[in-house]
Amino acid sequence: MTKAHPKKFHIKSFGCQMNVYDGERMSELLVDQGMSPAAPDEDADMVVLNTCHIREKAVDKVYSDIGRLRRKDGTSPMIAVAGCVAQAEGKEISRRAPSVDIVVGPQAYHRLPELMETAKAGKKALDTDMPAASKFDILPSRGKQARPNAFLTVQEGCDKFCTYCVVPYTRGAEISRPWADLVDEARALVDGGACEITLLGQNVNAWSGEDDKGRMQGLDGLIRALDKIPDVKRIRYMTSHPNDMTEGLIAAHGEVDKLMPFLHLPVQSGSDRILKAMNRSHSAQSYLDILEKMRAVRPDVALSGDFIVGFPGESDQDFEETLQIVREANYSQAFSFKYSPRPGTPAAVMEEQIAPEVMNERLQRLQALLNEQQYAFNRQTVGRTTDILLERKGKLEGQLIGKTPWLQSVHIISPDLNIGDLVEVEITQAGPNSLTGQIKERMAA
Numbered sequence: 314m315t316k317a318h319p320k321k322f323h324i325k326s327f328g329c330q331m332n333v334y335d336g337e338r339m340s341e342l343l344v345d346q347g348m349s350p351a352a353p354d355e356d357a358d359m360v361v362l363n364t365c366h367i368r369e370k371a372v373d374k375v376y377s378d379i380g381r382l383r384r385k386d387g388t389s390p391m392i393a394v395a396g397c398v399a400q401a402e403g404k405e406i407s408r409r410a411p412s413v414d415i416v417v418g419p420q421a422y423h424r425l426p427e428l429m430e431t432a433k434a435g436k437k438a439l440d441t442d443m444p445a446a447s448k449f450d451i452l453p454s455r456g457k458q459a460r461p462n463a464f465l466t467v468q469e470g471c472d473k474f475c476t477y478c479v480v481p482y483t484r485g486a487e488i489s490r491p492w493a494d495l496v497d498e499a500r501a502l503v504d505g506g507a508c509e510i511t512l513l514g515q516n517v518n519a520w521s522g523e524d525d526k527g528r529m530q531g532l533d534g535l536i537r538a539l540d541k542i543p544d545v546k547r548i549r550y551m552t553s554h555p556n557d558m559t560e561g562l563i564a565a566h567g568e569v570d571k572l573m574p575f576l577h578l579p580v581q582s583g584s585d586r587i588l589k590a591m592n593r594s595h596s597a598q599s600y601l602d603i604l605e606k607m608r609a610v611r612p613d614v615a616l617s618g619d620f621i622v623g624f625p626g627e628s629d630q631d632f633e634e635t636l637q638i639v640r641e642a643n644y645s646q647a648f649s650f651k652y653s654p655r656p657g658t659p660a661a662v663m664e665e666q667i668a669p670e671v672m673n674e675r676l677q678r679l680q681a682l683l684n685e686q687q688y689a690f691n692r693q694t695v696g697r698t699t700d701i702l703l704e705r706k707g708k709l710e711g712q713l714i715g716k717t718p719w720l721q722s723v724h725i726i727s728p729d730l731n732i733g734d735l736v737e738v739e740i741t742q743a744g745p746n747s748l749t750g751q752i753k754e755r756m757a758a
């Protein structure tokens with residue numbers, strides 16, 4: 314059955330910030346095709362589910378969301394499944410969920426307009442190619458930004474093949490986007506109203522490329538170039554891999570004021586035995602050595618990380634070593650997950666898979682420790698004066714929520730300020746997950 318050309322679209326992104334970035338680029342592409350985003354309570358005639366394949370639960374969520382898209386009269390909007398589930402499951406998606414019209418992988422979404430034509434003709438459209446030509450050359454250029462804190466993907470894919478992870482299979486080989494394209498895109502983002510730029514990559518600190526004078530640069534060189542754009546006020550980057558944490562990047566933290574004192578550096582486990590089985594190619598000690606160097610140049614740096622509990626073969630002793638590295642490293646925030654076996658990865662077929670109840674108990678203990686550290690970090694900021702970038706409205710009348718340089722959320726009440734303002738506040742209260750602040754000038758009055 315043929316379908317009408319969709320006019321209103323809705324994009325729902327799951328998972329990491331790179332998916333949020335891809336979702337924004339798809340949205341710009343659809344607007345370029347004459348479509349417009351549906352309001353939250355409006356019925357869209359095209360829905361893009363921009364999916365994540367990193368853990369089994371994320372995949373299950375996609376299928377339940379597809380089911381919920383069926384309207385009361387039995388019809389469905391045009392449904393596109395994009396992202397890593399699309400890449401990993403391909404045709405299988407339309408078999409399990411026949412209402413899906415389009416399946417498009419993370420390297421092929423610039424072809425959405427052609428795929429929509431196929432779907433309109435009543436045929437299933439599938440594109441999970443990893444074409445040699447970059448999607449970034451074809452996508453429309455960046456326009457007005459919805460948020461003051463913009464994402465900019467600088468690096469994609471991964472060659473590290475940690476034994477638990479699907480990313481090298483779903484996102485493909487590691488590529489760095491060219492210097493000139495990134496500087497241009499950063500300029501377009503600030504011209505569009507952003508003032509904070511977060512550089513993104515699965516291993517963002519593996520970025521390398523030639524600058525405008527033909528010299529090889531690492532991520533620190535790119536950060537220094539963005540620092541020179543006057544309207545860029547804050548620079549962040551994530552996610553970093555310990556093996557790509559260069560001396561130059563560490564030094565930049567001590568020298569570039571716009572580079573925020575925040576480091577997301579996952580260690581996954583504190584046990585060298587488990588790190589080896591994960592193919593992480595760093596040790597617990599080499600990770601701690603990086604932190605020591607970082608804190609020597611930027612003593613107030615806030616540390617974030619990722620952890621996996623219950624990797625196959627993880628003993629009580631291995632888990633104790635994870636708790637130990639958390640105590641030594643001291644995190645301001647962190648993400649922790651139960652190991653989820655992913656089809657096609659080496660760890661999925663390893664012996665000694667850990668029982669769910671053991672994983673649950675370990676995750677609870679780890680999260681209790683991480684939450685304690687986060688709350689302690691938040692309490693330390695009380696009484697401090699700092700700048701915050703106002704990013705969104707809060708639930709209360711006149712309430713705005715901004716972020717400190719250390720990526721903590723701060724709630725303020727100020728009907729005269731706007732999203733995108735960078736203001737100085739005094740932190741007056743700390744909760745486990747957020748802070749309360751008062752505008753400096755107003756306090757003095």
Ligand code: SAM
Nearest residue numbers: 477478515516552579619620621650651652653
């Ligand atoms: N490249 C980054 C690194 O090496 O740290 C991380 C990228 S990955 C998209 C984000 C996080 O998901 C990982 O750091 C890891 O903690 C978690 N993760 C990946 N595969 C997982 C799995 N099979 N089970 C549970 N957590 C997983």
Ligand code: SF4
Nearest residue numbers: 471473474475478480
């Ligand atoms: Fe996945 Fe490891 Fe690559 Fe990170 S470094 S994306 S965890 S394979």
